[in-house]
Amino acid sequence: MSTYDVAVIGSGPGGYVAAIRCAQLGMKTAIIEKYSTKGGTCLNVGCIPSKALLDSSHHYEDAVKHFEEHGIELTGDIKLNLEKMMERKASVVEQTTKGIDFLMDKNKIDSYQGVGSFEDKTHIKIEGEETVTIEAKHTIIATGSKPASLPFIDIDKERIITSTEALKLKEVPKHLVIIGGGVIGLELGQVYKRLGAEVTVVEYLDRIIPTMDKAQSKELTKVMKKQKVNFAVSHKVTSVENTGDEVVIKATDKKDKEVEFKGDYCLVSVGRKPFTDGLNAEAAGVKMNDRGQVEVDKHLKTSADNIYAIGDVVKGAMLAHKAEEEGVFVAETIAGQKPHIDYNLIPGVVYTWPEVASVGKTEEQLKEDKVEYKSGQFPMRALGRSRASGDTDGFVKILSDKETDEVLGVHIVGARAADLIAEAVTAMEFRASAEDIARMSHAHPTYSEAVKEAALAATEDRPLHT
CATH class of the missing domain: 3.30.390.30 (FAD/NAD-linked reductase, C-terminal dimerisation domain)
Structure with missing residues (x-):
């Protein structure tokens, strides 16, 4: 049985950065990832692919709408090749995730592919092509999050989709209805609006990006309306149904009047929730709260004194850079240093x-x-x-x-x-x-x-x- 100073479960931005910092501090480190590529949501189906599509769609929109005013005249029709755009996105993701493999090798971190679950507070079973058990003096839980939904919505991944499916559509929607006016919905909405889709954002609260300053919400709403994005704020979605070639979304407005939206795709973008499936945290004495988050103290230590948790599985904003800071914080804490994070x-x-x-x-x-x-x-x-x-x-x-x-x-x-x-x-x-x-x-x-x-x-x- 292999023995480590630190084992990290999850290889997203929090997990892989934590592993690197642990290795830099002289600790024998292992990283466990259930998928075939490292990088977690951010690198595979989040930050990196979405930014690739945002940049590509921005170039396309500039060519269609703005080149002429800069004195750039294009002969012939400007054509969208969505397949090629998606291929470029996939290439960016592949290069980035391979970069994580390089960093693991460079820092002499042992990688395991499979689902990591606790047998007790110091032993982790890894079920992949083979099943192995490792021993770790300290463990860092960095298993991230997955898209949240509403209890009455059936995500069929065909017409009713999450951000994961929205990043690999084979056609531009005629009308994309987005449930949720937060970061993910607005970014992907702008991608497909630029590519020619009609886009409608349905938001439960009275404004988009509700956690940010109200002036920012007002300005972004004004700008995106100018870009012909439709908004229906203060609307509570009550049902979402795939009828075959279209999705029917029913909602009530602030006057409690029923409103209906129809589109060929519906993106459910109502946030994310911690992902701890298969972790068997209770076997290690790790407590969870009623929101599915791992409970931690101010040092990000769980109820088990040798186990820590970082990133989307603990309280706070679900941000890649927040997870990275926490990864470094925990590594340095384990090493006996006194690091600090100002969440503000x-x-x-x-x-x-x-x-x-x-x-x-x-x-x-x-x-x-x-x-x-x-x-x-x-x-x-x-x-x-x-x-x-x-x-x-x-x-x-x-x-x-x-x-x-x-x-x-x-x-x-x-x-x-x-x-x-x-x-x-x-x-x-x-x-x-x-x-x-x-x-x-x-x-x-x-x-x-x-x-x-x-x-x-x-x-x-x-x-x-x-």
Whole structure:
């Protein structure tokens, strides 16, 4: 029987990063993955393939709608080759997942393929082509999540689909109805809208991306409506039926009136839920809560003193980069170090175009917490760089403490917001004031100048370019 200092169950961003950090710290490490490729949801059926399709569909839309205004004239019809687009996506996924295999070999991490389940707190049975048992002094549970649904919906994976099936459709839907106005639904909705589908988003709450700042929700709704995406907010879905060549979705609006939507595909995108099937956690004394999450303390240790859990199986936002930070945190904790994670500074991103990114407190949260604050906002349309590229939608909003001027939250809608948010995270990690950001030199012309201008607006209400 092979013996390890650490065994990691699950090879998604949290799991494989945890394994690498454990190996770097001198621990003999094993990683267990039930699928034939490593990388978890993110690399195989999540972050990476969706971004590949977002980029490809963006290029297609630019060619169809925007090249001419840049003086680029194409002769003949512009044709979509969906099969080739999907092949490129698959190639990106393959390259990325093979990269994980390389990293495992480089760091001398033993890989096992099969379902890992606890026999007790130190022994893990791995059922794959062969069944083996390993012994581990410490174990990190990183088994991730899977798409959630509603109890009355039958996901048939043909017409009624999850994000997994939406990433490999063989045709562009005529009308894609999306249940859920969160990150995944909006990103995939924009992909297929660009490719020619009619898209309708049905959301239970009164706005899309409800966990982000309300101003971001309002702006993204405005922009996507301009892109001809339909929205039905404050609608409670009551039934979803595949009738053959179409799906009928029934819902009630805020006046309790029944509304019906019909499409050839229905994407159910109502969030994700922890995946712990087959783990046999009880055999190791690992407690779960009523939401199916693994219970952990502030050190991410479970009720078993040698077992930890990270990522989507524990509480908090289901984000790949959050799982990575937790993976490093646990590895360093096991090694006797004293790492730290500030969950308030884990950024959130929506990869639509324009992108949406946020870190820290929203304006609604500050009001609820009765924190006195200042707000500075700057529109992207006032930037020379935005006008040059034609990406004039969006804004940067900075919220700072009224007394100390410390930055409490930064919320961006605009081109490259996903990259711009890192400046805000850095500033907030060092507890910068809005004035600190305002006094930094930002290259001209860049999108990042909007961050400086918003900081000026928050500091003394003196942006230079509006």
